[in-house]
Every structure is written in C-alpha cells, then in structure tokens.
Amino acid sequence: MFSEKRKKNIFERRAGQGKSGWNRWRKSSFWRNDFWALAHAMQEAKMRRSISGLATRGATTGLSVLACMTLLLPLCLCQNVFSRARADDTPERAFNNACRTCHTIREGDNRLGPSLFKIIGRRAGSLPGYDYSSAMKNADFVWDEAKLARFIRNPDEVVPGNKMKPYGGLASADDIKRVVAFLLSISAR
Incomplete structure (x- = not known):
C-alpha cells in the first residue's frame, strides 16, 4: 500500500490543498474511501494522458506505418493468392x-x-x-x-x-x- 508520506503528496498535488487540508482529510472517518476514489481518479487521468500522448506523439509514426501497410498489403495478398494458385496447379x-x-x-x-x-x-x-x-x-x-x-x-x-x-x-x-x-x-x- 501507500505510505503516509506518499498519500499526503498525492492528496496535496491532486486536491490542491495545503497541510491543513491534509490533516483534516486524514482525521476524517471516510479517508480510506476518499483516498481510493482519488487514487482511481489519478489512474484514469494517467491513462487519458497516455492515450492522448500516443495520439499526438505517434501521429507521424502511425501515419508512416499506415502508409507502408497500405502499400505493402496488396503485394503480400497478391503473392499469397498467386502462390496458392501455383500450388494447386502442380x-x-x-x-x-x-x-x-x-x-x-x-x-x-x-x-x-x-x-x-x-x-x-x-x-x-x-x-x-x-x-x-x-x-x-x-x-x-x-x-x-x-x-x-x-x-x-x-x-x-x-x-x-x-x-x-x-x-x-x-x-x-x-x-x-x-x-x-x-x-x-x-x-x-
């Protein structure tokens, strides 16, 4: 699990509260539920960032891969069809x-x-x-x-x-x- 220091850092970064907010949150009776809700929200945000990062960083790479696949796929399919036709004609x-x-x-x-x-x-x-x-x-x-x-x-x-x-x-x-x-x-x- 997370240490107290790690929980505090997570809470302060995400919730934007200082030490007083941390102490209030830690002493509340619902802190475990709040913490797991916050951790889940952080995980979702991290996933969204990684997906959007892939979309922007990988746009040029993805387009070049797509272009290569578009050009090479018909050649591979034709070769496969012709090789099968030759195999059947033996x-x-x-x-x-x-x-x-x-x-x-x-x-x-x-x-x-x-x-x-x-x-x-x-x-x-x-x-x-x-x-x-x-x-x-x-x-x-x-x-x-x-x-x-x-x-x-x-x-x-x-x-x-x-x-x-x-x-x-x-x-x-x-x-x-x-x-x-x-x-x-x-x-x-």
Whole structure:
C-alpha cells in the first residue's frame, strides 16, 4: 500500500490543498474511501494522458506505418493468392486429387488399384501381383501418353468392363494433362 508520506503528496498535488487540508482529510472517518476514489481518479487521468500522448506523439509514426501497410498489403495478398494458385496447379496435386485414393506411385505397392509406377510403356493389365479385370487383361495395347489421357478422361471408352466403377473420369483437360505429366515424370525416374 501507500505510505503516509506518499498519500499526503498525492492528496496535496491532486486536491490542491495545503497541510491543513491534509490533516483534516486524514482525521476524517471516510479517508480510506476518499483516498481510493482519488487514487482511481489519478489512474484514469494517467491513462487519458497516455492515450492522448500516443495520439499526438505517434501521429507521424502511425501515419508512416499506415502508409507502408497500405502499400505493402496488396503485394503480400497478391503473392499469397498467386502462390496458392501455383500450388494447386502442380501435376502431383492433380494426381493426388484424382487418382491417389486407389493408386500409388511406389513400385510393387498395389492397393485398390494397381501401382502406377512406370505405367508409360507398360502393357495394359500386365503388372504382376494385381488382380486385373478380364477386360483389362485382354486389352492389347501399351500405355502411352495419348492412351492414358483418353483413359483418365473416360475409362469405359478405352477399356469397357474395367474395375474402375466408382471413377467416372476426369472432365478437366488441364487436370488430365497434369496427371499424365506427373505419371510421365514418375516413369522417367
């Protein structure tokens, strides 16, 4: 708490009274309530001074910060939007969104669908360790970029009776190109 000397100094400064006013106030029965009311008023005044001081002292600094933010914020937002657009346009992302639910790109890792590791140049339905449909086993072609793109767009058109029944095909030509590019890059490894 405050010492008697500190209370006296506070009272004299704020109340503008001399020693006689202090003694009268100290001897009154309500001095504690008065003191805390005075201390609270002082705290509010101090807060008001600090806020108004910030407004006047920081006006030039605040304006310069505001100007920098106004100029730099659109650049940061544009960079964020463009980087997100580039991230969504990656071939791997297109493969993950369209194919990864059933297929992997690891050699020998067959899941619901066969591994697509080095699919370009492989004969259709020939990967050992995977149970292909009879239609895919009897398909007599080797996967190339054009055949794979047609199959990704509409599997039933290329190999009727295949086992990719929940998958109906990919409509976006750009996504098809990205998936084929990704599988081609995997085949080149």
